[in-house]
Amino acid sequence: MIDPFDDSYFMKKALQEAEIAYEKGEIPVGAIVVVENRIIARAHNLTETLTDVTAHAEMQAITAASNFLGGKYLSGCTLYVTLEPCQMCAGALYWSQISKIVYGATDEQRGYNAMQTKLHPKTQVVSGILEQEAANLMKRFFIEKRNLN
Amino acid sequence: MIDPFDDSYFMKKALQEAEIAYEKGEIPVGAIVVVENRIIARAHNLTETLTDVTAHAEMQAITAASNFLGGKYLSGCTLYVTLEPCQMCAGALYWSQISKIVYGATDEQRGYNAMQTKLHPKTQVVSGILEQEAANLMKRFFIEKRNLN
Numbered sequence: 001m002i003d004p005f006d007d008s009y010f011m012k013k014a015l016q017e018a019e020i021a022y023e024k025g026e027i028p029v030g031a032i033v034v035v036e037n038r039i040i041a042r043a044h045n046l047t048e049t050l051t052d053v054t055a056h057a058e059m060q061a062i063t064a065a066s067n068f069l070g071g072k073y074l075s076g077c078t079l080y081v082t083l084e085p086c087q088m089c090a091g092a093l094y095w096s097q098i099s100k101i102v103y104g105a106t107d108e109q110r111g112y113n114a115m116q117t118k119l120h121p122k123t124q125v126v127s128g129i130l131e132q133e134a135a136n137l138m139k140r141f142f143i144e145k146r147n148l149n
Numbered sequence: 150m151i152d153p154f155d156d157s158y159f160m161k162k163a164l165q166e167a168e169i170a171y172e173k174g175e176i177p178v179g180a181i182v183v184v185e186n187r188i189i190a191r192a193h194n195l196t197e198t199l200t201d202v203t204a205h206a207e208m209q210a211i212t213a214a215s216n217f218l219g220g221k222y223l224s225g226c227t228l229y230v231t232l233e234p235c236q237m238c239a240g241a242l243y244w245s246q247i248s249k250i251v252y253g254a255t256d257e258q259r260g261y262n263a264m265q266t267k268l269h270p271k272t273q274v275v276s277g278i279l280e281q282e283a284a285n286l287m288k289r290f291f292i293e294k295r296n297l298n
Binding site (some may be wrong): 047048051052053054059063066067070071072073074076080087088089091092093094096115116117118 | 161183196197200201202204208211212215219220221222235237238239240241244245264265266267286
């Protein structure tokens, strides 16, 4: 049987969030949190809008998901994020004990793999889902930004 | 000339925040942000109260300081925190480009040094200021917690 709710399905929802960030002039990263095929949190990067380096999509998604669940641990949840999490976000995900992280594009410079940040031992990771779509949106953003300056 | 505004002076203010956390049943960590000898942000751990793993004292202090300054970079600022920052908080401090971090007690298990988290190359670190006071407060918290359970 075909499962309509696969990783690509949910990553498309995260990409929609990234596009909203793009429209706002934010580095286009989007994230959602899913539990039993239901989206319980949607967020996009708002570091410029909120003038706050902590306002990454993942951080807001963790806070929103905890708020929805009424508990601070995200076991049983999956985070879909268009870009590989940074040290800060991976550190937050570590504390959350989230069950699964699915990310799109790799961040070779500031991603948690390059930075060697530790995730929780219970956390499973899948990477490269809709990688090109996420990477293309980032490229478009930085090309436009360069042309504006 | 004696400088009344030394690292111990400001760490005492961070310890006061940690004591407020203690009274609330939170792991007692406090943080303040200082710029030119003025405190522009005060915060304490609120992970239980807010049911949010991202609500560490440092995270809130960064957000509050950015709000005060109207800018997301904390160059020229010093963070005083009673406990060595974790991966998440060190990752946030990395993005903030903060000039100086002063911490009290070492966190040998989850501290950013043990976890090998990278700080911004511009960030100077001082450790061990009022270390015993901060460590004693933590010990008192965990002993009480154990006795209650």
